[in-house]
Amino acid sequence: MSATEAEMSQLPRQDQAPFLKLSGITKRWGALTALEDIDLEIHRGEVLGLLGDNGAGKTTMVNLISGVFAPSSGTMECCGAPVKISSPDRAHSLGIETVFQDLALLPNLAVADNLFIGRERTFDIVPKLIRVLKRREMERDAAETLKQLDIHIPSLRVNVNALSGGQRQAIAIARAIRWKANMVILDEPTAALSVPEQNKVLALTRQLASQGVAVLYITHNMGDVMQVTDRIAVLYRGRKAAEMRTSETSQKDIVHVIMSGER
Ligand SMILES: Nc1ncnc2c1ncn2[C@@H]1O[C@H](COP(=O)(O)OP(=O)(O)OP(=O)(O)O)[C@@H](O)[C@H]1O
Numbered sequence: 598m599s600a601t602e603a604e605m606s607q608l609p610r611q612d613q614a615p616f617l618k619l620s621g622i623t624k625r626w627g628a629l630t631a632l633e634d635i636d637l638e639i640h641r642g643e644v645l646g647l648l649g650d651n652g653a654g655k656t657t658m659v660n661l662i663s664g665v666f667a668p669s670s671g672t673m674e675c676c677g678a679p680v681k682i683s684s685p686d687r688a689h690s691l692g693i694e695t696v697f698q699d700l701a702l703l704p705n706l707a708v709a710d711n712l713f714i715g716r717e718r719t720f721d722i723v724p725k726l727i728r729v730l731k732r733r734e735m736e737r738d739a740a741e742t743l744k745q746l747d748i749h750i751p752s753l754r755v756n757v758n759a760l761s762g763g764q765r766q767a768i769a770i771a772r773a774i775r776w777k778a779n780m781v782i783l784d785e786p787t788a789a790l791s792v793p794e795q796n797k798v799l800a801l802t803r804q805l806a807s808q809g810v811a812v813l814y815i816t817h818n819m820g821d822v823m824q825v826t827d828r829i830a831v832l833y834r835g836r837k838a839a840e841m842r843t844s845e846t847s848q849k850d851i852v853h854v855i856m857s858g859e860r
């Protein structure tokens with residue numbers, strides 16, 4: 598059982614409960630209110646788009662859910678049980694993986710090593726004294742993961758800084774899939790990508806959802822919104838202005854809410 602599974606098995610099982618439920622979440626920076634009284638549910642197996650103009654509070658929300666900052670007030674529940682996501686480690690232990698815009702990959706490490714950051718496989722040559730990486734085993738596992746996801750990388754030994762933006766994004770998502778994340782947050786994942794790379798990321802995003810992962814997808818790209826999300830929530834100046842099913846709305850209506858805060 599992984600650390601995440603062990604942690605999750607201690608939470609009461611309420612299969613009907615959303616993976617994550619935010620109630621009355623507020624974040625203030627001195628006099629500035631970045632988020633105010635946000636209620637939001639994110640379910641397993643869905644892609645929830647989080648939209649809003651510049652400064653609306655999207656990244657602040659990502660930071661609260663991934664344990665970077667604490668909310669000023671409000672509560673969160675994970676699978677029906679109250680939680681405080683007080684640190685990034687705590688977020689990981691709940692199976693929440695964030696693919697930040699800068700990806701948090703280590704550019705001077707090889708692709709295979711990046712898939713295993715923080716979870717390196719080792720064995721002791723001399724117990725408690727000399728520990729070595731099981732590099733071949735990690736490479737085999739990395740190759741298998743990338744093959745399953747149809748991600749093509751020239752070599753697993755190449756450093757990440759030699760890859761394109763789309764390849765890096767794909768590896769970051771592959772890492773979330775490999776470690777069986779319960780929830781994945783993607784902050785503007787296609788912003789810097791070519792069209793084929795964007796399509797790959799959109800396909801991987803749907804694959805995450807079809808494996809039962811709860812996905813929070815932040816973007817300014819309306820094409821992405823219509824193609825990949827099941828539902829959307831729109832933030833307007835720190836408040837939730839609307840929440841709707843993508844299939845029941847239009848691009849025009851969504852843009853209207855983003856710009857005016859009104860439905
Ligand atoms: N660390 C911080 N200290 C002070 N104010 C902050 C901090 N982080 C964010 N803010 C403020 O909170 C508000 C929301 O910012 P946030 O980064 O969440 O917006 P956003 O919706 O992600 O915008 P963008 O689309 O431009 O990325 C802004 O007014 C911003 O200046």
Ligand SMILES: [Mg+2]
Nearest residue numbers: 652655656657
């Ligand atoms: Mg932002």
